[in-house]
Amino acid sequence: MAVFTNEVVEKLVNLWEEEESLWNVSSEAYHKKESRNISLSRIKENLKKDMEMDFTVTQINCKLQSLRCYYAKELKKMRSSKKSGSGISDIYTSKWPFFATLDSFLREQITPRQSMSTLDISNTSQNNDEDDEKKRNLPEEVMERAVSALSSIQERKTDVEDEDSVFAKLIANELRKIKDLRKKSLLKIKIQQLIFDTQFSNRGDIEMVSNKNIIFKPNDSTVNQLLSITSDFYKAVDEGKEVRVL
Structure with a gap:
């Protein structure tokens, strides 16, 4: 199993330095994926030959980034640590074993952020205080808008809750109390049939139905068909007859 020991990492860093396409941003090859892949493959082969470590190109690339x-x-x-006012003893010195080697070719590639003077820091602090004050006042305004918006939504929602909606919820609650699934299914179908018949009561060929007068006729409504099939099914079950679904 290939493992990045300190010895292997040291070899890897030396090989990395030789491949500018993997670290020199000013190099034309650095901006070409094909060139970078060739360099990674070359490092892979050298590690396998010199260190007897068979890493994948992906593993090598991840390690370089790390x-x-x-x-x-x-x-x-x-x-x-080298800011003005710091003593020599306060300057940080890295004890990482690979820092010196990496520093020899990566330092110019790492661009530091622009430093700020004490005055800049003071001004920034003052601006931050002002921003914090604005942020403290902002929630109240946002909260008022949110409450107003929610109130508006609630009003619109209340408008939708008309008499029919309330009655539908009442029916739903009553249906939940029925534990017998067979009876509940039949009741639902009857309710749908009643609604259908009422909507089309001006048609003389449609009559209010019950368990005794459900008759399935060709070209009948889907609701009537369901009623007829369901009624026949439960009737057969109640009579102990054998029911087969083909």
Whole structure:
């Protein structure tokens, strides 16, 4: 199993330095994926030959990125400790074994953020205080708008809750109390049939139905068909007859 020991990492760093396409941002090859892949493959073969470690190209690339990130953190600590007013003893010195080698070719590739003077820091602090004050006042305004918006939504929602909606909820609650699934299914179908018949009561060929007068006729409504099939099914079950679904 290939493992990145300190010895292997040291070899990896030396090979990395030789491949500018993997670290020199000013190099034309750095901006070409094909060139970077060739360099990674070359490092892979050298590690396999010299260290007898068979890493994948992906593993090598991830390790290089990890080394670069850690180096950048160490470099940032060093630069931060060199601010004006700091004594020599306060300057940070990295004890990471690979820092010196990486520093020899990566330092110019790591661009530090623009430093701020004491005056800049003071002004920034003052501006931040002003921003914080604005943020403290902002929630009250936002809350008022939110309450207003929710009230408006609630009013619109109340308008939708008309008499029919309330009655529908009442029916739903009553249906939930019925534990017998067979009876509940029949009742639902009857309710749907009653609604259908009422909606089309001006048609003389449709009559209010019951368990005794459900008759399935060709070209009949879907509701009537369901009523007829369901009624026949439960009737057969109640009479102990054998029911088969084909």
